[in-house]
Amino acid sequence: MFSQHINKQLSAYCHGELDEAEARRVAEHLIGCQRCRRDFEEIKLGVRFAEQLTTDSAPASMWTAIEAALQERPRTDTTRAKPARRRFEFNGRPVAAACAVLLVALAVGAFWLYTRQPNNAVQIAGSDKRTNTAQSEVKPALMKPQASAGGSAWEVARLEGSPMVGATQLDGSGRLAVGQWLETDNASRARINVANIGQVEIEPNSRVQLVETNAQAHRLSLMRGRLEATISAPPRLFMVDTPSGVAVDLGCAYTLEVDDAGRSVLHVTAGWVALELKGRESLVPAGAVCVTLPGAGPGTPYFDDASPRFRRALARLDSHNGSANDLSIILREAREYDTLTLWHLLSRVEGAERERVYERMAALVTPPQGVNREGIMRLDKGMLDLWQKDLEWAWFE
Amino acid sequence: MEQRAVASERSIDERVIEACRRGDREAFRLLFEAYKDKVYSISLYYFQGDEATARDVAQQVFLKLITKIEQFRRDAEFTTWLYRLVVNACQDERRRRRRFIFFGDGFEMSGRASEKSSQEEHYARVELAESVKVAIGELRPKLRLPILLRYIEGLSYEEMALALNCSKGTIASRLNRGHKILAGRLAHLRGTLAASGR
Numbered sequence: 001m002f003s004q005h006i007n008k009q010l011s012a013y014c015h016g017e018l019d020e021a022e023a024r025r026v027a028e029h030l031i032g033c034q035r036c037r038r039d040f041e042e043i044k045l046g047v048r049f050a051e052q053l054t055t056d057s058a059p060a061s062m063w064t065a066i067e068a069a070l071q072e073r074p075r076t077d078t079t080r081a082k083p084a085r086r087r088f089e090f091n092g093r094p095v096a097a098a099c100a101v102l103l104v105a106l107a108v109g110a111f112w113l114y115t116r117q118p119n120n121a122v123q124i125a126g127s128d129k130r131t132n133t134a135q136s137e138v139k140p141a142l143m144k145p146q147a148s149a150g151g152s153a154w155e156v157a158r159l160e161g162s163p164m165v166g167a168t169q170l171d172g173s174g175r176l177a178v179g180q181w182l183e184t185d186n187a188s189r190a191r192i193n194v195a196n197i198g199q200v201e202i203e204p205n206s207r208v209q210l211v212e213t214n215a216q217a218h219r220l221s222l223m224r225g226r227l228e229a230t231i232s233a234p235p236r237l238f239m240v241d242t243p244s245g246v247a248v249d250l251g252c253a254y255t256l257e258v259d260d261a262g263r264s265v266l267h268v269t270a271g272w273v274a275l276e277l278k279g280r281e282s283l284v285p286a287g288a289v290c291v292t293l294p295g296a297g298p299g300t301p302y303f304d305d306a307s308p309r310f311r312r313a314l315a316r317l318d319s320h321n322g323s324a325n326d327l328s329i330i331l332r333e334a335r336e337y338d339t340l341t342l343w344h345l346l347s348r349v350e351g352a353e354r355e356r357v358y359e360r361m362a363a364l365v366t367p368p369q370g371v372n373r374e375g376i377m378r379l380d381k382g383m384l385d386l387w388q389k390d391l392e393w394a395w396f397e
Numbered sequence: 398m399e400q401r402a403v404a405s406e407r408s409i410d411e412r413v414i415e416a417c418r419r420g421d422r423e424a425f426r427l428l429f430e431a432y433k434d435k436v437y438s439i440s441l442y443y444f445q446g447d448e449a450t451a452r453d454v455a456q457q458v459f460l461k462l463i464t465k466i467e468q469f470r471r472d473a474e475f476t477t478w479l480y481r482l483v484v485n486a487c488q489d490e491r492r493r494r495r496r497f498i499f500f501g502d503g504f505e506m507s508g509r510a511s512e513k514s515s516q517e518e519h520y521a522r523v524e525l526a527e528s529v530k531v532a533i534g535e536l537r538p539k540l541r542l543p544i545l546l547r548y549i550e551g552l553s554y555e556e557m558a559l560a561l562n563c564s565k566g567t568i569a570s571r572l573n574r575g576h577k578i579l580a581g582r583l584a585h586l587r588g589t590l591a592a593s594g595r
Contacts, residue, residue: 007573008569008570008573009569010573010576011569011572011573011576012554012569012572014576015547015554015572017553017554017565017569039577042576042577042580042581043573043576043577043580045576045579045580045583045584045587045590046575046576046577046578046579046580047576048590049529049532049579049580049583049586049590050529050533050544050547050548050575050576050579051548052525052526052529052590053442053526053529053530053533053544053545053548053549054438054526055434055435055438055549056434056437056438056441057434057437058433058434058436058437058438058452058455059437059448059452062429062433062437062452062455062456062459063426063429063433065452065456066429066456066459066460066463069456069460070460070463286539287537287539303537304537305535305536305537336577337574394574
């Protein structure tokens with residue numbers, strides 16, 4: 001009878017957003033299910049609190065500021081009515097204008113075709129084809145740029161300042177070939193088009209290399225700095241190497257930072273990312289952060305609104321300087337969706353500590369059918385996966 | 398006050414939007430007056446009571462509205478488009494701020510919350526309203542936005558889904574989570590809520 005709990009629909013039910021049949025099903029379920037009734041009371045209380053929210057008055061000066069800003073922008077002076085087509089007229093010379101547009105389009109097309117040829121894949125005006133002077137400094141860079149030897153390249157555009165592709169300053173846009181480094185100083189930023197699957201913005205003081213790009217894998221290496229990736233592709237097609245692990249895209253948007261010591265911080269803003277190293281994996285959903293130290297394996301993920309005490313205790317555990325007291329802090333401070341952290345800890349602690357983690361998780365979210373203490377204590381993969389699936393609703397929303 | 402805002406919002410019809418598209422400054426003013434409090438309030442609560450940021454973001458929203466209204470497609474609801482601008486502006490500002498916080502440490506509201514909660518409020522309803530604002534400010538942004546769009550603007554799940562570019566199911570799920578967190582964090586004010594009779 002209770003195989004289909006209705007707790008996910010309770011807010012919609014309170015707000016009258018369900019259709020008649022659904023609303024009736026929820027009402028009938030609530031009569032017989034104590035667990036969902038308890039949830040319903042909680043949701044109703046939340047709704048009543050939220051209803052106390054009032055609208056604040058905007059400052060009276062706002063319109064004046066908007067008017068002032070508008071006057072500073074001649075293009076946006078909207079006091080004059082503009083004919084809708086005006087933007088596309090060329091002072092009464094439509095034929096000449098059309099020809100000009102056609103010529104530009106042809107020129108752009110020809111340039112695009114030219115740059116798509118492997119032998120022409122290097123990039124920027126005048127360009128140096130063997131520019132990776134720093135490539136021997138770090139291990140992942142032990143490769144030569146393949147632009148002149150048939151390798152693929154990604155489009156890269158300057159956003160601010162003077163980013164460098166190899167030893168060549170990026171002026172406007174260019175291409176980043178396999179093996180090449182893109183480097184930004186403290187005043188420059190750049191955007192990379194990752195084949196046809198997304199974009200990566202490279203923030204100031206960053207150093208990133210295109211490692212490979214083909215139908216099976218697109219891979220960057222971030223040696224230091226910060227990037228912001230927005231990827232729309234099948235899982236595991238886009239990866240970013242860092243000195244402390246590999247961020248594997250599972251369909252997502254995220255930021256990834258690497259400091260000079262090689263420590264990485266992954267912050268996922270949409271979807272999932274997996275952090276992997278030597279068979280160990282951390283699954284990081286939207287809203288969660290994962291800090292990873294070089295040589296320590298992927299860190300334990302936590303939600304970005306976790307309490308500072310929780311974070312500090314987790315950082316100590318992850319750096320192997322933790323104590324039983326740190327675990328106590330984490331367990332005490334954990335909320336329902338912090339089961340994300342606890343689920344990862346299950347396989348990272350042992351014996352009595354694992355039992356404590358299990359107890360706390362079970363108190364926060366009842367294990368689903370098919371998951372029990374004995375199985376979790378021996379890290380039964382089937383049970384861990386089953387519990388993870390059951391917990392995902394809490395982690396995601 | 399609330400009534401006036403509602404009446405003003407109702408006065409925004411197709412003709413006003415069309416006048417705005419033609420660049421009629423008075424029509425813009427009407428539009429601004431109709432929505433300014435709600436746009437400002439959403440920004441204010443999104444940025445956890447930071448009035449200066451809320452004002453900047455709200456101004457950006459209206460500037461964008463004025464300069465982009467020609468792009469507004471008439472087959473869409475104007476409010477959906479407006480709140481999409483609000484959501485984008487809030488998220489852009491948040492992203493911009495993150496850029497300056499390397500390894501982003503701490504949740505800005507936590508200090509503020511304790512400061513506020515330590516203040517002795519004289520009136521129970523004021524305390525309740527303030528506590529609700531603080532608790533909403535402490536929600537994760539993705540949970541905070543649906544709550545603000547629902548309770549400040551009264552958007553339907555479908556409208557929120559369009560504004561936030563996600564499914565109705567996601568909206569329902571985020572509201573569920575937000576309501577539960579609010580209930581948990583404000584449970585100690587249950588008595589005040591009952592007494593307020595609202």
